Amino acid sequence: DGGITQSPKYLFRKEGQNVTLSCEQNLNHDAMYWYRQDPGQGLRLIYYSQIVNDFQKGDIAEGYSVSREKKESFPLTVTSAQKNPTAFYLCASSPVGRFGNQPQHFGDGTRLSIL
């Protein structure tokens, strides 16, 4: 079955440590996205990528970094510069259609907590 796989499901970070969240999709989608979800705030966009080797900052990119070396993969690194990383992180992908506005498909998320 096609879908988006996020790993790990739960992740713990120590102070001053960088951690990387994995996101892999086999839907052959060109666009991929990372969101952060906090209680009562909906989803906020961290980074997105429309094509391999290119990505753009979203609304809350500070303290995060990404790479897009392969179409299927869009890992997110939460750096030590992100002072409040505890959240639920969601990865999504979508086709880049001729007419745009294609809905996004989501993974099951990674819950990151501070030790």
Added chain:
Amino acid sequence: AQSVTQLDSHVSVSEGTPVLLRCNYSSSYSPSLFWYVQHPNKGLQLLLKYTSAATLVKGINGFEAEFKKSETSFHLTKPSAHMSDAAEYFCVVMYNNNDMRFGAGTRLTVKP
């Protein structure tokens, strides 16, 4: 600035009664509109989408939504709630292929 407002943070209904989750958006033109559902510790699942075809959109699990341009609203309804409908629901507006705005969410509780 573009915005999406879900008018209720929490809605509680009894099983078998109708569900209404309200959503308003700001826009100077007709964007694409979506409703997603999220169960605990899961990702978001697409319920339905409006993309400038019929104003009444039918989705999965008996949900439907009506686009009202004059009111800039896209409310989600279901005639009869089921226990399995208890979840968080997000109204989402897409203004272009990159700019997807999420409402803050409405938590639906279904009482037996």
